[in-house]
Amino acid sequence: MMQVFNGLEKAQRPAAVALGCFDGLHKGHQAVIRKAVTEKANGLVPSVFTFPESPLAELTGRGKPRLMSNTLKEKMLEDLGVEALYLAPFAAVKDLPPEAFVEEILKNTLRAEKVFCGYNYHFGAGGTAGKEELKALCRPRGIQVCDLPPVTLEGAPVSSTRIRKALEKGGARQARELLGHPFSYDFEVVHGRHIGHLMGTPTLNQVFPEDYLVPRYGVYASLVSFDQVVTYGVTNIGVKPTVGAEEKPLSETWMPDYDGEALYGKMVKTELLEFIRPEKRFGGLEELRAMILKNGEQARGIAEKEIKYIRKQQESM
Known part of the structure; x- marks a missing residue:
């Protein structure tokens, strides 16, 4: 059974951590999470670090329309094989510089030994750091970083924006192809x-x-x-x-x-x-x-x- 932590509770065992907002849990998100889940065979706890609410909504008061409820997200993450879900209050991390995020959150709190993210992942105060900064900061701390290329459909990356546009036009079937559900x-x-x-x-x-x-x-x-x-x-x-x-x-x-x-x-x-x-x-x-x-x-x-x-x-x- 997947454990859900509503905060930044310290992990008990080394982990493989998937990072992202994961709204909708579309095919691109699933690819990142499945890579983390495969690390269970290497003794790491398959984990996800995300937020219960939209970071954009927390920052501006208005985020993009949600594609999935937290309850449906939790059920699907468990079905994918995730064993630990960290729902971090955005306020607790939004002002952390990139280096502090890697040191305090990934290394000390989550005990991450491997980290997985999408090609367009950003982190740190103001979202100023990307995957290359993540690799540079994790390397001296002994944390491996795997950034996955986009999953494409009809020649374009699968994204939450494409899914929203499809649904706004009534494209339930197209949205399903992008989501994978x-x-x-x-x-x-x-x-x-x-x-x-x-x-x-x-x-x-x-x-x-x-x-x-x-x-x-x-x-x-x-x-x-x-x-x-x-x-x-x-x-x-x-x-x-x-x-x-x-x-x-x-x-x-x-x-x-x-x-x-x-x-x-x-x-x-x-x-x-x-x-x-x-x-x-x-x-x-x-x-x-x-x-x-x-x-x-x-x-x-x-x-x-x-x-x-x-x-x-x-x-x-």
Whole structure:
């Protein structure tokens, strides 16, 4: 089981440390982390040093929209084989000169013997130092540094910026190719206007936090998972213009094959698989209901293979 340290607790054993913000844990991030995990065979603890919040948001009060919650990030890091996750308060390190960061954090606190980072990694006060400075400072301290080249897709580096742009255009499939997994969120299920119940099609409502990326408004094929349940869904993201606009962007998901208990208050994971259509205003609830049923059949076809694969994995565990 992965240990999570909400601070700068001193490591008990020598470590291989992956460095980065890792928002979204895309394919480039995964390449860095997997290299650190391979060092377990050499007796080092596979570790990740990152921040619970965006450094840019901490510095300016406004960061780029987040691609992943901390809970989803922690689960995926554990699945990748990370054994120690350090969620450092940015305030505790933001003013450290590069040399102090290497000496106090990497060497003395994390007990790093090997360090892994991406090609564009920066550190130290003001983010003034890069991978070459990291190598120069680590070398005399006996710490090996491995900087990985970018992972590319269609001739360009995989990046969080590319993923955000794809999602803002409704490119859920393209975002998945860049991420290596579907764009997901695990917000609490809240009460909506109960329009779904009136239509005989119960839905779950999740509100996007202000700092989270909101994909293009529209309808998506999705997967929904909670407890041991995995089912497909039809997810509308937007303000629901047919039934009265919402104040904040909302994710509303209809799960055709689910007839269990209400999920209010639960943290439910929703994964966007593919964009089906833009959000639009319908003439009334019957027209809306007919379109949702049609979208349900489309979503079923898209999600069917995904669900079979997930259930097969669950059975083998």
